[in-house]
Amino acid sequence: MSKLAVVALGGNALLRGDQKGTIDEQEQNTADTLENMVYLLKEDYNLVISHGNGPQVGNILMRNDAGEQIYSIAQMPLDICVADSQGGIGYMIERILRNVLRKHDIDKNVISVITQVVVDKNDRAFNDPRKRVGKIYSKSEAEELMKSKGWIFKEEVKAEGGWRRVVPSPVPISIMNEEIIRDLALAGNVVIAAGGGGIPVYIDEENNVRPAEAVIDKDLASSLMGARIRADEFYILTDVPYVYINYKKPDQKIMEFLNYADCYKYLKQGMFSEGSMAPKIRAALNFIEKGGNKSVITEATKLEDRSFGTKITMEYEN
Amino acid sequence: MSKLAVVALGGNALLRGDQKGTIDEQEQNTADTLENMVYLLKEDYNLVISHGNGPQVGNILMRNDAGEQIYSIAQMPLDICVADSQGGIGYMIERILRNVLRKHDIDKNVISVITQVVVDKNDRAFNDPRKRVGKIYSKSEAEELMKSKGWIFKEEVKAEGGWRRVVPSPVPISIMNEEIIRDLALAGNVVIAAGGGGIPVYIDEENNVRPAEAVIDKDLASSLMGARIRADEFYILTDVPYVYINYKKPDQKIMEFLNYADCYKYLKQGMFSEGSMAPKIRAALNFIEKGGNKSVITEATKLEDRSFGTKITMEYEN
Numbered sequence: 001m002s003k004l005a006v007v008a009l010g011g012n013a014l015l016r017g018d019q020k021g022t023i024d025e026q027e028q029n030t031a032d033t034l035e036n037m038v039y040l041l042k043e044d045y046n047l048v049i050s051h052g053n054g055p056q057v058g059n060i061l062m063r064n065d066a067g068e069q070i071y072s073i074a075q076m077p078l079d080i081c082v083a084d085s086q087g088g089i090g091y092m093i094e095r096i097l098r099n100v101l102r103k104h105d106i107d108k109n110v111i112s113v114i115t116q117v118v119v120d121k122n123d124r125a126f127n128d129p130r131k132r133v134g135k136i137y138s139k140s141e142a143e144e145l146m147k148s149k150g151w152i153f154k155e156e157v158k159a160e161g162g163w164r165r166v167v168p169s170p171v172p173i174s175i176m177n178e179e180i181i182r183d184l185a186l187a188g189n190v191v192i193a194a195g196g197g198g199i200p201v202y203i204d205e206e207n208n209v210r211p212a213e214a215v216i217d218k219d220l221a222s223s224l225m226g227a228r229i230r231a232d233e234f235y236i237l238t239d240v241p242y243v244y245i246n247y248k249k250p251d252q253k254i255m256e257f258l259n260y261a262d263c264y265k266y267l268k269q270g271m272f273s274e275g276s277m278a279p280k281i282r283a284a285l286n287f288i289e290k291g292g293n294k295s296v297i298t299e300a301t302k303l304e305d306r307s308f309g310t311k312i313t314m315e316y317e318n
Numbered sequence: 319m320s321k322l323a324v325v326a327l328g329g330n331a332l333l334r335g336d337q338k339g340t341i342d343e344q345e346q347n348t349a350d351t352l353e354n355m356v357y358l359l360k361e362d363y364n365l366v367i368s369h370g371n372g373p374q375v376g377n378i379l380m381r382n383d384a385g386e387q388i389y390s391i392a393q394m395p396l397d398i399c400v401a402d403s404q405g406g407i408g409y410m411i412e413r414i415l416r417n418v419l420r421k422h423d424i425d426k427n428v429i430s431v432i433t434q435v436v437v438d439k440n441d442r443a444f445n446d447p448r449k450r451v452g453k454i455y456s457k458s459e460a461e462e463l464m465k466s467k468g469w470i471f472k473e474e475v476k477a478e479g480g481w482r483r484v485v486p487s488p489v490p491i492s493i494m495n496e497e498i499i500r501d502l503a504l505a506g507n508v509v510i511a512a513g514g515g516g517i518p519v520y521i522d523e524e525n526n527v528r529p530a531e532a533v534i535d536k537d538l539a540s541s542l543m544g545a546r547i548r549a550d551e552f553y554i555l556t557d558v559p560y561v562y563i564n565y566k567k568p569d570q571k572i573m574e575f576l577n578y579a580d581c582y583k584y585l586k587q588g589m590f591s592e593g594s595m596a597p598k599i600r601a602a603l604n605f606i607e608k609g610g611n612k613s614v615i616t617e618a619t620k621l622e623d624r625s626f627g628t629k630i631t632m633e634y635e636n
Binding site: 088 | 339341378389395401402403404406408410416417429507517525
């Protein structure tokens with residue numbers, strides 16, 4: 001029987017930091033990434049694809065700011081901006097993947113599902129917003145926006161300075177329509193879901209679904225989705241071929257296999273940088289903890305050789 | 319067995335022309351509209367909901383313009399803007415509908431599907447763009463944009479003048495994932511699909527799916543979806559309770575029932591205004607032509623009394 005896998009595409013898979021963000025660049029990067037995933041599709045995996053939205057939702061937030069300034073168009077809250085980005089990116093991936101599948105004579109359909117992800121409104125992240133979003137403001141602009149919109153700001157530590165809005169990044173607890181996502185994938189559709197970490201919502205006292213002004217870590221939401229749809233494997237595609245210990249130090253070591261306990265120990269020892277690998281490791285461990293068989297962290301270009309990449313399992317494979 | 323119906327929500331259902339477009343207004347309008355649809359849901363219809371996106375995609379286009387002006391952020395093409403609007407609006411409808419269903423103890427799930435709609439690249443609309451989108455430009459700005467982006471402009475006829483981008487509005491020929499949309503609806507999910515007329519794409523000579531810089535009439539795409547998913551009934555919710563003959567004239571007459579032939583005759587006689595009722599009539603006829611049983615044009619608030627509204631069928635009911 002075909003294995004079920006969730007593949008989380010990193011930000012670089014769609015748009016690199018050194019690019020301007022034109023649609024041509026985004027489409028080319030997406031096509032390159034999806035070409036590399038053909039190896040998984042040819043092996044007859046059932047796939048659910050999730051994706052980041054950092055640069056895209058950043059641009060949507062900046063456009064909201066600019067549209068208010070020039071044309072007095074009401075700004076949309078963060079949940080709508082994330083939902084917008086799921087629409088645009090989900091469509092782009094779906095359209096291009098259809099062409100890649102056709103090129104390789106792989107008979108699979110593709111469908112993109114707008115995905116709300118539920119968080120706990122008592123998550124302590126709501127009292128400690130840390131995730132930086134949108135544009136960099138001057139101190140006086142930031143103070144004005146704190147008053148007018150209730151936004152919270154933190155000072156930028158980078159050379160150019162300035163202030164940036166911070167929002168909570170709560171832990172995802174469930175994925176709306178997770179059973180449908182599973183069923184669609186098991187029926188042979190490649191499903192695109194939980195983009196940008198999902199649209200964050202919470203359930204209030206009266207059981208109503210309410211929008212949360214927050215963003216959810218994309219890898220964590222993807223690993224939760226993997227566990228909830230009972231996926232066998234969880235792939236995080238990033239810009240390094242392996243997880244390393246002592247990364248970029250003289251005693252740097254490639255970790256080809258990691259069991260849960262060792263990986264967790266290295267994480268606690270601070271072996272993985274908070275800005276990049278640590279959240280991926282947490283997501284990979286989260287998938288195993290919740291019953292998944294194997295998490296793989298690697299580059300998209302390495303999927304051709306399935307022996308590549310760091311494989312994390314509960315116990316070392318013999 | 320439950321009937322299957324497609325319900326197309328008009329622009330006013332989500333955002334009225336006299337409103338600013340804040341998220342609070344949009345959410346309130348959406349909640350009011352969905353409350354009125356409870357009567358259909360209680361009668362155990364299986365429903366697919368489509369929606370307009372005029373004001374929302376208009377704002378997205380204006381924000382794209384403003385973001386380029388202030389922050390030099392690359393503008394996205396029209397297909398991505400429509401896809402963005404499907405994400406934001408689809409999510410908003412889904413979240414609010416979940417709350418409305420819960421309030422009325424109706425045990426149904428909701429799912430939003432990003433929907434590409436296929437048009438023919440040889441559609442003559444591509445040689446005759448007419449649909450006005452985005453902001454009003456001065457003549458010199460319009461000339462600049464014709465050169466830099468290849469956009470086509472038409473002069474505004476309204477008092478304030480100016481120039482506006484026009485794009486093709488081709489005829490929709492198929493709905494991607496139409497069988498999945500049908501299956502999800504028959505399984506009891508309320509499906510939100512083909513928002514804003516769908517994301518327009520065409521199939522090129524090599525069978526690749528390509529983006530079309532166009533917009534598709536929302537009611538026409540919805541009626542096609544209705545026919546393709548073999549829906550029994552097709553509802554167009556608008557801001558009048560009935561279709562009228564001699565509308566706003568001394569001999570104005572409510573048409574409670576119309577058969578295909580009479581309705582077609584009135585359309586050809588110019589009885590319905592091109593800016594508002596004529597496209598709805600075309601969509602209603604299109605559904606019947608393609609095998610649907612009944613098209614209904616009415617206000618959302620009138621759904622409680624099912625005898626209300628204009629019912630269009632192939633033959634008059636006896």
